[in-house]
Amino acid sequence: MKFILDAEQRLFGETLHKLLAEAGTPAAIRAWAAGSHGPGLALWRSLADAGVLAVAVPESAGGAGPLPVEMVTAFHELGRHAAPGPLAESVAVAALLDRLAPEDLVVAPETVDAWLACIAEGNTVATAALPPAVPYALDADAAGLVLAVDGDELRAALPGAARVSLDPARRLFPVEGGELLARGPSVRAAAEAARDMGALATAAQLVGVGRALLDASVEYARARRQFGRPIGEFQAVKHHLADALVGLEYARPLVHGAALAHGSPDFPRDVSAAKVAASEAAYAAAKIALQVHGAIGYTDEYDPSLWIRKARALHSAWGSPSAHRARVLAALT
Amino acid sequence: MNIVVCVKQVPDTATERKLRPDDKTLDRDAVDGVVNELDEYAVEEALRLKEAHGGEVTVLTMGPAKATETIRKALAMGADKAVHLSDDALHGSDALSTSYAMAQALKKIGFDLVILGSESTDARTGVLAAMLAERLGAPQLTLARKVEVNGSAIAIERITDYGYDKVEATLPAVVSVVEKINEPRYPSFKGIMAAKKKPVEALGIADASVDASAVGLAAAYSEVAEFAAAPPRAAGTIVKDEGDGGVKAADFLASKKFI
Numbered sequence: 001m002k003f004i005l006d007a008e009q010r011l012f013g014e015t016l017h018k019l020l021a022e023a024g025t026p027a028a029i030r031a032w033a034a035g036s037h038g039p040g041l042a043l044w045r046s047l048a049d050a051g052v053l054a055v056a057v058p059e060s061a062g063g064a065g066p067l068p069v070e071m072v073t074a075f076h077e078l079g080r081h082a083a084p085g086p087l088a089e090s091v092a093v094a095a096l097l098d099r100l101a102p103e104d105l106v107v108a109p110e111t112v113d114a115w116l117a118c119i120a121e122g123n124t125v126a127t128a129a130l131p132p133a134v135p136y137a138l139d140a141d142a143a144g145l146v147l148a149v150d151g152d153e154l155r156a157a158l159p160g161a162a163r164v165s166l167d168p169a170r171r172l173f174p175v176e177g178g179e180l181l182a183r184g185p186s187v188r189a190a191a192e193a194a195r196d197m198g199a200l201a202t203a204a205q206l207v208g209v210g211r212a213l214l215d216a217s218v219e220y221a222r223a224r225r226q227f228g229r230p231i232g233e234f235q236a237v238k239h240h241l242a243d244a245l246v247g248l249e250y251a252r253p254l255v256h257g258a259a260l261a262h263g264s265p266d267f268p269r270d271v272s273a274a275k276v277a278a279s280e281a282a283y284a285a286a287k288i289a290l291q292v293h294g295a296i297g298y299t300d301e302y303d304p305s306l307w308i309r310k311a312r313a314l315h316s317a318w319g320s321p322s323a324h325r326a327r328v329l330a331a332l333t
Numbered sequence: 334m335n336i337v338v339c340v341k342q343v344p345d346t347a348t349e350r351k352l353r354p355d356d357k358t359l360d361r362d363a364v365d366g367v368v369n370e371l372d373e374y375a376v377e378e379a380l381r382l383k384e385a386h387g388g389e390v391t392v393l394t395m396g397p398a399k400a401t402e403t404i405r406k407a408l409a410m411g412a413d414k415a416v417h418l419s420d421d422a423l424h425g426s427d428a429l430s431t432s433y434a435m436a437q438a439l440k441k442i443g444f445d446l447v448i449l450g451s452e453s454t455d456a457r458t459g460v461l462a463a464m465l466a467e468r469l470g471a472p473q474l475t476l477a478r479k480v481e482v483n484g485s486a487i488a489i490e491r492i493t494d495y496g497y498d499k500v501e502a503t504l505p506a507v508v509s510v511v512e513k514i515n516e517p518r519y520p521s522f523k524g525i526m527a528a529k530k531k532p533v534e535a536l537g538i539a540d541a542s543v544d545a546s547a548v549g550l551a552a553a554y555s556e557v558a559e560f561a562a563a564p565p566r567a568a569g570t571i572v573k574d575e576g577d578g579g580v581k582a583a584d585f586l587a588s589k590k591f592i
Contacts, residue, residue, distance in 0.1 A: 007402070008525050011409060019519045051522025064522055 003253065005073060012051070013073045019046055020081035026303050032084035033168035037142045040084045041125070047083065048122020056091040056197070058098055062117030066095070068259035071197075072204035076255075079208025079282075079314075082306050084169045086127035086138045088205060088318065092198030093126035093147060094119050096190045100154070104184030115145060129157060129175045133195050133319040136163060140173035148175045149191040154182040167313035169306065196271045199318040203255050203271070203278035209311045210248045210282035213289040216304045217241060220293055231292070240288045247281035254278070269331035272324035279315045279324075286311035334388035334482065334504075337442055338379045338412065339435060339449040339461070340372040342396050342403040346454050356550055357557040358425045359455060361397060368403045371450025373410075374510050377517040378480055379448050380411045386482055389413045391442060395423060395435055401533070408528035409520030415531065416442055420538040425550025428456070432464030434548050438541040439469060444505055446487070451476050451509040462509035472502035478513040 005013070023046060028039035047053070055070040057063025065071065071091060078087055097112050097119075105112065118124035128147040129137040140146045140159035148157035157175035165172050218241055221232030231237050254277045258270035286308045290297040297304060315321070344350045344364040351360045379390045392407040392415040394400050404415045418438045426434065439447060447469070452459035466473030474480075477489035478497060485504045490497040492511055520528075538545055546552060572581045586592045 007405065008529060011406065011520065011525050012522055015409075015519050015525075046519070049521060050519050051525075055522055064526070070522065 003256070005069070009070060009073050012070060013077055016047070016050060016052065016074055016077040017080065019050060020077060020083060025081045025083060026306060029082055029084045029169045029306050032139075032142075033171075035141070035171070041142065043083065044085055044087075044125060045122055047078075047087075048120075052078070052087070053090055053094070053122055054120045056201075057094045057116050057120035061098065061113050061120070063094070063120035066098075066262070068197075068200065068262040069256065071201060072255050072259045075201045075204035076208040076211075079205030079210075079310075080212045082169070082209060082212070082310050084139075086125060086143055088198045088201035089127040089134075089138050089143075090119055090125060091201045092130065092134075092194040093128050093145065095197040096128065096130075096147070096149075096154075096194035099186060099190035099193050100182050101184060101186035104182045104186045106183065107181050119145075128194070130191050130195050130198070133323065134198065134317075135174075136172035137175045138173075139171050140175065141171060146173075146175065147181070148177050149187060149194075150177055152184055152187045153177070153180060154187045154190075155180055165313055167309040169310070170313050170317075192268070195318065196268050199275045199324070200255070200258055200271045202314055202318045203251075203258070203274040206275075206278035206282035206311065206314050207248055207252050207255055209307050209314065210244065210251075210278075210285035213282075213285045213304060213307050213311065214241065214244045214248065216307070217244070217285075217289045217292040224294075237292060240292060244281075244285040244288045247277075247284050251277035251281040266331075269328055272319070272327040272331075275319060275324045276321045276328070279321045282311045283315045334382065334386050335391070335443060335445045336379045336382060336388060337391045337393050337439060337444040337447050338372070338375050338407065339447065339465075340376065340392055340394050340403055340407050341369045341450075341453050341455075342366040342394065342400040343369045343453050343455040346370075350455065352557070352560050356425060357560060358550065361399065366399055366402060368406050369450055369453045369455075371452060371454075371510065371512060372407075373450075373517040374512055374514050375448045375450045376407050376410050376412060377515045378508075378510055379446075380518070381515065382446070382480065382482060388445070391416060391444075393418065393435070393438060393442065395419070395431065395438070397424075404533055405528055406520060408531045408533075409525040410518055411520075411524060413531065415533040416536055417533055418536045418538075418541060420543075422538050422545045422549050423543075425553060426548045427553035427555045428458045428460050428464060429554050430548040430552050432461055432468055434538065434541065434543045435461070436465055436468035437543045438536060439465070441536070441541050446482070446504060447471070447507045448480075449507075449509050451511050462507050466507040469505075469507065472506045473509075474500050474502055474506055475509040477508050477510045480508055480510070480514070 028043050032040040052074045054064040055067045056065050119126050124144040126145040127137045127143040130149050137146050146157045148155050155177035156179045158178045159173035159175050163172040224231050254274040258274040261267045261270040345367045348364045351363050353360045383390050390412040392412045395418040462475050463473050474489045476491050478492050479490040481488045487506050488501045491500050
């Protein structure tokens with residue numbers, strides 16, 4: 001098997017990288033954290049136009065997917081630029097809506113199709129609480145579609161007051177169930193599938209977050225001089241950076257491998273393996289970045305702080321490493 | 334309207350660019366190739382003109398096999414088809430012979446309007462548009478910051494040091510654009526996938542009726558005699574402000590003839 005991205009996938013990733021680099025993403029992240037969604041939603045629009053959400057929505061419902069490899073390619077770039085908003089959540093909602101059996105629907109099937117099309121086109125920002133892995137609805141105040149799953153019931157959710165997150169740009173909302181949208185066994189299965197897609201998207205995002213932190217640290221280690229030389233010349237600093245790189249390079253193939261396993265019985269196991277590796281690699285890269293940067297690393301005004309906090313928040317979002325490890329263990333025994 | 338956009342693959346400006354020691358030409362294998370930035374504006378303008386007036390956008394590039402990446406990007410942005418003029422005999426061509434080969438290819442393709450970026454980031458000669466116009470016997474409208482087409486009439490705003498000139502001509506014509514003209518679109522995923530199915534015609538020099546003796550390094554009128562790596566940047570001068578900082582800054586600017 002040729003285990004590299006093809007020319008189209010690479011161009012898709014490069015395009016998103018360029019788009020996010022030119023869009024002034026850090027300013028949008030800070031505005032988002034302050035509850036001002038304008039710049040973040042404008043970015044959402046551009047990302048949707050580029051096809052970020054379309055690759056997660058099935059072709060039959062107005063998207064271009066489901067294309068899990070393209071999806072993780074996109075989320076790697078979204079993580080690399082710490083793009084704000086419930087992006088993984090929207091992808092998960094698309095997976096959820098796509099799997100609801102018609103006989104379990106309380107709303108008309110056309111309504112579900114319209115939601116999917118709106119997610120694909122970027123007209124609707126969607127989020128969901130999918131307990132236990134996802135107890136809060138991320139950025140519910142910016143979303144047009146907020147869902148909550150409770151057992152075999154899917155409801156339109158009513159968000160409460162925002163909770164404090166480790167990452168200020170991730171606004172967590174407890175939800176109460178509102179109008180019933182679907183009830184039945186397919187809801188439970190769809191929620192499982194949604195949690196897997198959300199975890200996979202988050203794993204890809206984490207590798208991107210870690211990569212951005214490593215790149216920033218390497219650049220800083222080249223520029224910052226101490227004791228008469230760049231700090232990157234000191235072996236202890238080099239070792240730290242190499243460790244961060246090794247962790248991320250080991251996580252990346254697991255993320256791509258999980259994307260390729262989409263549709264197979266191994267998919268949940270592979271997603272969990274990818275999420276464990278990506279969470280730990282990105283978190284390790286964040287800790288190393290903090291140390292390499294020294295005191296400036298925890299300065300709020302300095303951009304790497306945006307990634308450092310995202311790495312910590314995403315580490316346990318969509319299931320903690322121990323929860324995912326338990327899933328891998330259960331799949332192997 | 335039949336629009337042909339000329340695009341060039343250039344070495345990534347973010348990387349260190351090198352010349353080959355053997356024939357003193359640009360080492361295109363040593364670095365990643367990207368679309369010449371100004372050519373993206375040219376593609377965007379062609380697409381906007383097509384959207385407004387109908388027709389077809391063809392991408393033309395001259396370069397080694399690797400240049401297909403550049404073609405793919407232009408097609409992903411929305412161009413309809415592409416022509417890739419590629420031949421070992423073209424290696425080392427200077428601006429004059431490049432314009433000859435490109436003009437031959439353009440004659441074969443046929444066009445109402447040729448659009449290109451006003452210069453490339455590698456060679457930076459900025460003369461190709463004028464040379465193409467001369468060879469094609471078409472009016473040249475260069476350094477355009479705005480293009481308007483009305484039937485067979487074309488008018489541009491040509492940037493100058495003092496503002497802009499209005500330049501008018503009749504199609505077919507050759508236009509070169511500057512970065513003020515538009516904001517190039519990003520290729521969408523659907524555009525990228527659609528590009529896979531778009532036709533790319535490969536032309537050798539014989540197909541484009543290019544005389545082999547008139548192109549390539551041997552036929553070049555300009556020659557690179559010698560080259561050396563740029564010296565490392567000298568350390569700046571630090572002026573300590575002892576109450577006369579303003580005067581010293583002014584003296585420095587005056588010594589460089591800025592004031």
